[in-house]
Amino acid sequence: MSHTVVKHTGSHYLVSPLPLWEPVPCVVRGKIRLKGSATTNPIAVGDKVEVTDGVITVVHQRKNYIIRKSSNLSRQEHIIAANLDGAFLIVTMVLPETRWEFVDRFLMTCEAYKIPVVIVLNKIDIQRKLAPKVIARFKEVYEGAGYPVWETSALTGEGVDRLRKAICNQSNAPVRGGRVSLFSGISGVGKSSLINALGCDLTLRTGVLSDYHLKGKHTTTFYEMFPVADGFVIDSPGIKGFGLVEVGKEEVYHFFPELFKAAINCRFNPCTHTHEPDCAVMDGLNKGIISPERYDSYVKILEEENGKYR
Ligand code: GDP
Numbered sequence: 178m179s180h181t182v183v184k185h186t187g188s189h190y191l192v193s194p195l196p197l198w199e200p201v202p203c204v205v206r207g208k209i210r211l212k213g214s215a216t217t218n219p220i221a222v223g224d225k226v227e228v229t230d231g232v233i234t235v236v237h238q239r240k241n242y243i244i245r246k247s248s249n250l251s252r253q254e255h256i257i258a259a260n261l262d263g264a265f266l267i268v269t270m271v272l273p274e275t276r277w278e279f280v281d282r283f284l285m286t287c288e289a290y291k292i293p294v295v296i297v298l299n300k301i302d303i304q305r306k307l308a309p310k311v312i313a314r315f316k317e318v319y320e321g322a323g324y325p326v327w328e329t330s331a332l333t334g335e336g337v338d339r340l341r342k343a344i345c346n347q348s349n350a351p352v353r354g355g356r357v358s359l360f361s362g363i364s365g366v367g368k369s370s371l372i373n374a375l376g377c378d379l380t381l382r383t384g385v386l387s388d389y390h391l392k393g394k395h396t397t398t399f400y401e402m403f404p405v406a407d408g409f410v411i412d413s414p415g416i417k418g419f420g421l422v423e424v425g426k427e428e429v430y431h432f433f434p435e436l437f438k439a440a441i442n443c444r445f446n447p448c449t450h451t452h453e454p455d456c457a458v459m460d461g462l463n464k465g466i467i468s469p470e471r472y473d474s475y476v477k478i479l480e481e482e483n484g485k486y487r
């Protein structure tokens with residue numbers, strides 16, 4: 178029977194036949210082959226699997242996935258979540274400050290895997306008072322780049338209904354009510370508070386189910402999915418950064434939509450958009466069509482990619 182992995186703790190998994198929420202424990206024996214793929218990556222939350230007698234026998238090909246940034250030394254991918262219908266990046270400009278480069282790296286990952294993303298500016302109640310100029314600029318830059326920026330407050334409830342509707346919206350989901358979204362953002366931006374404000378029944382979280390075999394183990398650092406309204410949310414606690422595999426430096430600009438769009442008119446191809454004559458990206462930057470904030474992130478990521486090949 179087809180199931181979705183909703184929690185992963187070491188060698189144990191919880192799976193549920195989404196959109197039904199009936200998590201049951203199961204295990205994997207030995208190495209499992211991913212259907213249609215040569216890799217033997219560990220199974221991730223969101224993976225679609227076949228289960229026979231409590232054993233995962235088949236992992237279906239992923240339509241997309243997000244990986245955690247890995248150290249330069251290890252080439253290993255750490256898959257955070259698979260088969261996402263959408264992502265919500267929760268940010269705050271103050272208390273705590275989300276670095277814009279972090280936002281850009283997250284957006285780049287979503288672009289690479291074609292995951293629709295909404296930026297959620299939370300704690301808007303205090304952001305407006307403490308950092309009005311910064312939030313105005315933030316909205317200008319990211320809306321200008323083509324991303325929706327929504328304002329919410331878990332405290333006052335502002336914008337929460339809109340968020341709930343988007344979580345349930347089935348436009349991209351294969352099954353009615355089966356939409357799976359990633360909730361991401363640095364620690365302290367209000368992810369848990371928002372999830373509570375959305376009316377998530379926390380007793381449905383697998384962490385508090387009586388998964389007896391997990392007792393005494395650390396379960397907090399693992400990713401899990403849980404029902405929110407009519408959809409499902411994967412919480413990703415304590416993320417420091419995202420990594421991208423299989424992206425060469427000459428391709429980085431492909432994942433900055435506004436740079437990609439401008440680059441059609443560059444004189445040279447390939448163009449790094451850093452020093453070439455008649456570069457349409459640098460032209461856009463000079464004309465204020467491309468923001469210096471986004472462009473700086475692009476250059477930083479590019480330099481990092483350069484470093485990899487030294
Ligand atoms: P998480 O680490 O992203 O899950 O963040 P939490 O949900 O634990 O929230 C961190 C702190 O911010 C808590 O003290 C919350 O009460 C507070 N907080 C969360 N959302 C809001 C908000 O919309 N407005 C204000 N003023 N505080 C908030």
Ligand code: ZN
Binds near residue numbers: 443450453456459
């Ligand atoms: Zn160029």
